[in-house]
Amino acid sequence: MKIDPKSRADLSAQIAKAIRDAIISGEMIVDERLPSEAELADQFEVSRPTVREALKRLAAQNLIRTQRGATGGAFVRRLRYQDAYAQHITTSTLLLSMNAVDFETACEARYALERACAPLSAQRRTPDQLATMRAEIHRQGQPGLSDEVFCDSDVAFHRALVDGADNPVLSYQLAGAVEAMQPLMNMITFTARSREEIIALHTRIADAIEAGDAGAADAALAELTAYTLTLGQQAMAARDAARHGTDAT
């Protein structure tokens, strides 16, 4: 765990990198305590604030946790799925919004990934997960639901579908795609007619998953993809028309 003393640029970044590499390489194991800030400052021959900036960088990546007090210090943190989810979703959301990813691209990616999960989910889903899917479908049929709540329920439904594959790595990867889509999905106004259509497709998916019929689930998901794309294009067209109308006045 050494840094190059010649290049005195971005010291805190260098120190963060040195420690991060030590963690990633397995040189430091989970729950191991790092040297105290004062010791690190001595080791790297920098001041304590510089060390602290480096540690904050690592804390931002959930690589370490700090604890005050006598036996406190910085500890290598076990990266939990939950933390990784959150991080992944934040990054995905930003990526989509900052790079003006169009609805078609995001939608295609999302459903392509979901269709990868469907066959596994048809085999392995627990009764609980199936019940969640049914419950969300029922919720989506409630009258007077706001578009936002409808979207939330949609995410929950698909989340249960993905989790049914019983593969945490898949769930982790999918979480980013599905949740990051939400801001885009929220631009759609769901009419009573389109909700009916979506609920019907959801029901077909749930039925297929219950029957263990991977082919039927895939077919229903394909239709849902096409239908969502249509809705998205309509929403985009409506938004553009409204914008141009505003510009003209």
Added chain:
Amino acid sequence: MKIDPKSRADLSAQIAKAIRDAIISGEMIVDERLPSEAELADQFEVSRPTVREALKRLAAQNLIRTQRGATGGAFVRRLRYQDAYAQHITTSTLLLSMNAVDFETACEARYALERACAPLSAQRRTPDQLATMRAEIHRQGQPGLSDEVFCDSDVAFHRALVDGADNPVLSYQLAGAVEAMQPLMNMITFTARSREEIIALHTRIADAIEAGDAGAADAALAELTAYTLTLGQQAMAARDAARHGTDAT
């Protein structure tokens, strides 16, 4: 952009959150300059080092970049696919290594996701991407290749396959799964026999992609999944046997 002055705990984390929320919500746009550190310190009523720690947290997430000099400062950074890739790969790798994800789970996730890309890639791949796949297959056939180089080439091959889908969101999601698998794949020793088998499957995949035959590509990928799983299980068994042998002595 305010913080709760009552809770004086984890000030730098609170400030980082406040600024991050402002960026995510779109309140601050790309390339907009943040107030100077001194001004932020005034605004939040904390000292400059505390503000700096908060900024370092954001810099670690690639949310801002800093620039020294007269017109310098901290600027909202456009999150680029490349940066997001790197971040995603780091997180995925750590997640796999720290949570003892078994080979089967990671392998299943990886190929499930790849199979989601294959149909799109069969439709859209550029001649360039196809050429890359062919070149990597040729490289994999070179004699005297180390296991590590063979693995690198394998990743490059699959990367070309994924990029052929021409969907940056898919590429981004897949990068994490494929690259994070590498440490696990590196535990496999590839015999001449197994390399032949893999190259034959890669060739079948490339042929299918060239012909635009999604079904054939999917079938070949399914076989590759099964074969890789077998190799992985053999490697795990060999490793466990060696470990027990060492323990006994």
Added chain:
DNA sequence: AAACAATAAATGTCTGACAAATGAAAATCG
């Protein structure tokens, strides 16, 4: 007009200090 030097603004770093939390050891009391 062009080249060069002074300037100002901003980040990067350092020193030294105090506050707050926290576990461990020491002291005290029943």
Added chain:
DNA sequence: CGATTTTCATTTGTCAGACATTTATTGTTT
């Protein structure tokens, strides 16, 4: 002797002020 309380040392969290470094601008000189 045992249990409880107190004290204390260690470590992170924060602050204040200072100086170094980088860099665009501005003014000066040739």
